[in-house]
Amino acid sequence: MICWPVASMGNEGVLVQCLRDPRAVLSLDPSGWDLLIRQGRRANLLGKLAVLLSDSGLMSLLPASPTAHLLSALKMAERQNAAIHWEVSRISEALRTIGVDIILLKGAAYVLAGLPSSRGRTFSDVDILVRKSEIIDVESALMIHGWQGSHHDEYDQRYYRKWMHEIPPMLHVRRGTTIDVHHGILPETARIQVNTQALLDCPLPVKGFHNIFVLKPADMVLHSAAHLFHEGELDNGLRDLADLDTMLRHFGVEQSFWFGLVPRARELGLLRPLYYALVFSMRIFNTPCPQSVVAELKAISPSWVFRWLMNACYTRALRPNHASTHTGGTWLARKALYIRSHWIKMPVRLLVWHLLHKAIKTPAKENQFNTQNKKLDAQ
Amino acid sequence: MKVSELSKHALFAILQRGELCIDMFPFVVRVRSDISELAEDIGRIYQDFPVLDSNCFTDFHVEVSYERGVRRWFRPLARFYFDGRPSFIPLPVDQAFPMLEWGINWCVAAHSHSFLIVHAAVIERQGVAVVMPAPPGSGKSTLCAALIGRGWRLLSDELALYDFETKQLYGMARPVSLKNQSIPIIQAHTPAAEITSPVPDTTKGTVALLRPPSESVQQVKIPARPAWIILPHYQVDADALLEPLSKGKAFMLIAEQSFNYNVHGREGFEAVGDLVDSCECFEFTYSRLSDAERVFDDLLARRING
Numbered sequence: 071m072i073c074w075p076v077a078s079m080g081n082e083g084v085l086v087q088c089l090r091d092p093r094a095v096l097s098l099d100p101s102g103w104d105l106l107i108r109q110g111r112r113a114n115l116l117g118k119l120a121v122l123l124s125d126s127g128l129m130s131l132l133p134a135s136p137t138a139h140l141l142s143a144l145k146m147a148e149r150q151n152a153a154i155h156w157e158v159s160r161i162s163e164a165l166r167t168i169g170v171d172i173i174l175l176k177g178a179a180y181v182l183a184g185l186p187s188s189r190g191r192t193f194s195d196v197d198i199l200v201r202k203s204e205i206i207d208v209e210s211a212l213m214i215h216g217w218q219g220s221h222h223d224e225y226d227q228r229y230y231r232k233w234m235h236e237i238p239p240m241l242h243v244r245r246g247t248t249i250d251v252h253h254g255i256l257p258e259t260a261r262i263q264v265n266t267q268a269l270l271d272c273p274l275p276v277k278g279f280h281n282i283f284v285l286k287p288a289d290m291v292l293h294s295a296a297h298l299f300h301e302g303e304l305d306n307g308l309r310d311l312a313d314l315d316t317m318l319r320h321f322g323v324e325q326s327f328w329f330g331l332v333p334r335a336r337e338l339g340l341l342r343p344l345y346y347a348l349v350f351s352m353r354i355f356n357t358p359c360p361q362s363v364v365a366e367l368k369a370i371s372p373s374w375v376f377r378w379l380m381n382a383c384y385t386r387a388l389r390p391n392h393a394s395t396h397t398g399g400t401w402l403a404r405k406a407l408y409i410r411s412h413w414i415k416m417p418v419r420l421l422v423w424h425l426l427h428k429a430i431k432t433p434a435k436e437n438q439f440n441t442q443n444k445k446l447d448a449q
Numbered sequence: 450m451k452v453s454e455l456s457k458h459a460l461f462a463i464l465q466r467g468e469l470c471i472d473m474f475p476f477v478v479r480v481r482s483d484i485s486e487l488a489e490d491i492g493r494i495y496q497d498f499p500v501l502d503s504n505c506f507t508d509f510h511v512e513v514s515y516e517r518g519v520r521r522w523f524r525p526l527a528r529f530y531f532d533g534r535p536s537f538i539p540l541p542v543d544q545a546f547p548m549l550e551w552g553i554n555w556c557v558a559a560h561s562h563s564f565l566i567v568h569a570a571v572i573e574r575q576g577v578a579v580v581m582p583a584p585p586g587s588g589k590s591t592l593c594a595a596l597i598g599r600g601w602r603l604l605s606d607e608l609a610l611y612d613f614e615t616k617q618l619y620g621m622a623r624p625v626s627l628k629n630q631s632i633p634i635i636q637a638h639t640p641a642a643e644i645t646s647p648v649p650d651t652t653k654g655t656v657a658l659l660r661p662p663s664e665s666v667q668q669v670k671i672p673a674r675p676a677w678i679i680l681p682h683y684q685v686d687a688d689a690l691l692e693p694l695s696k697g698k699a700f701m702l703i704a705e706q707s708f709n710y711n712v713h714g715r716e717g718f719e720a721v722g723d724l725v726d727s728c729e730c731f732e733f734t735y736s737r738l739s740d741a742e743r744v745f746d747d748l749l750a751r752r753i754n755g
Binding site: 099100101103104107108111112133135136138139141142145146148149152392393 | 477504505506507508510532533534560561562563711712713714
């Protein structure tokens with residue numbers, strides 16, 4: 071295991087304990103269950119927990135009320151899994167005529183590749199990756215088939231199109247589903263430059279489609295790692311780490327996966343995200359990792375100052391964002407990671423400009439949110 | 450212990466600590482609030498509901514509390530929190546109780562997919578239930594409030610919980626939400642009914658909450674077998690008219706009024722089918738509550754005798 075200057079494990083929460091070892095639920099009293107369901111709901115991991123409990127054959131031993139919430143989350147996840155299949159089939163159809171190959175990312179990829187990380191998981195949108203040169207064609211084809219662009223504000227348009235690695239999210243007019251079209255995995259302006267070309271070169275085809283692909287195992291892990299450790303809002307941080315843990319266990323059955331992982335990260339320029347992903351997945355979920363890879367990690371580890379800072383921040387932020395897991399410094403840790411995410415996303419001048427713009431724009435956004443809420447209320 | 454057994458002071462203290470666990474079978478709701486008027490409303494309207502130990506498992510943690518800052522003192526606002534997270538916009542503090550009710554409805558509708566949940570009033574007599582799925586404005590709450598004042602048991606005026614396996618209905622027996630004209634109408638119809646003071650200017654107009662009859666609360670754990678689906682239409686000065694509603698239309702109505710039909714896929718389709726199959730379906734136009742009572746009692750008598 072990698073040595074950390076400070077190893078502060080306390081208050082990780084009952085959810086993490088039960089995800090690590092589902093049998094821990096057997097010793098929970100009613101208030102323990104109360105907390106587990108709340109943390110699971112907040113972290114969007116209730117469905118995942120249900121899958122683990124049911125795989126361990128524990129489901130029938132549990133008290134009725136919490137079981138209802140677990141099954142409820144599982145049902146929602148199953149429904150969303152089916153919906154993702156349908157949505158991807160619509161996307162495939164919409165992009166058929168322009169002959170573009172599409173790589174699914176994250177949740178949709180887990181579902182279509184039939185990976186265990188899709189079980190019990192819920193989704194907010196479909197993320198796809200295409201070549202930058204094909205973005206215009208893809209956008210037009212999607213618009214013809216009912217997806218509409220969002221963020222019509224001039225600033226937002228420029229923000230996405232000039233600096234980001236994706237175009238503004240597109241919303242389907244009838245189904246209300248969202249698609250995020252990416253041409254890279256990190257912003258154009260990010261400090262880390264990713265070799266996107268290498269990522270696009272050898273995806274795996276998805277059965278039943280001719281234009282739908284997923285990343286190969288190592289790339290899928292590296293993309294998820296890059297995404298998680300560049301993300302500023304970590305409400306789903308623990309869920310994303312759990313995805314990584316599940317993938318590492320699943321792909322890791324093949325020794326060849328582990329041999330190729332660090333070299334591939336080097337090739338793509340994603341050593342650092344891989345480092346954090348493995349270290350935190352091992353720490354939080356006891357993910358098995360071969361000694362040889364652990365040794366390789368030591369060689370790519372950041373300096374002790376960074377290790378200490380990142381450890382202090384991520385041990386706090388990679389918990390369910392629920393009052394019961396908040397300790398001293400949780401707020402600060404989350405804020406620091408938010409600032410870090412912007413810091414590594416764009417150069418300072420751009421960042422200052424962007425934050426100023428957002429600060430001035432926020433009140434208007436809030437009003438919009440309020441009106442939406444009102445509408446919901448009226449229904 | 451029941452809510453009514455707590456003194457005003459004790460109830461408010463428990464609410465402030467966030468330890469009031471109310472058994473709203475099939476769910477337990479934990480409520481926190483720092484609003485003393487809300488404590489009084491809960492004490493009156495939820496008086497027959499059992500209070501559970503604060504170490505129990507609770508399905509939903511809700512809070513309605515004063516919005517902090519300037520608005521604490523100047524035209525105070527209250528906000529609904531679901532498990533510590535603010536949800537919905539803050540509203541004037543006199544809307545705290547309706548807001549609590551809407552919030553609990555939302556919690557149940559959004560999270561409890563072990564039931565098919567239909568936006569409908571449900572009342573029961575002699576073991577059989579009327580389901581009244583209806584869009585707002587159709588008078589289902591008024592009808593429901595009137596009939597529970599005349600011997601029908603209240604299951605719910607908003608959320609019908611249909612159990613997939615037993616094909617029976619549950620309803621929590623929570624307060625009935627009366628809007629606008631129906632408040633004086635019910636006051637006149639059932640003078641003994643206990644109703645909160647009307648809250649004007651909500652998004653639904655003037656709202657008041659009616660205390661559920663004690664017997665309905667005591668029998669909340671007994672499910673009811675669906676026997677009729679009735680779509681009510683309140684129409685000024687109309688004579689009562691009960692017309693058959695086709696099974697197809699009833700199916701579409703239930704599906705449309707269901708909060709989680711789409712979550713259940715095939716199982717949801719079959720459940721709605723089962724529910725509609727087990728019921729006689731009608732459209733009911735009315736203006737006078739006395740007509741409604743007669744028609745509903747006739748339906749029941751016909752079923753029991755025939």
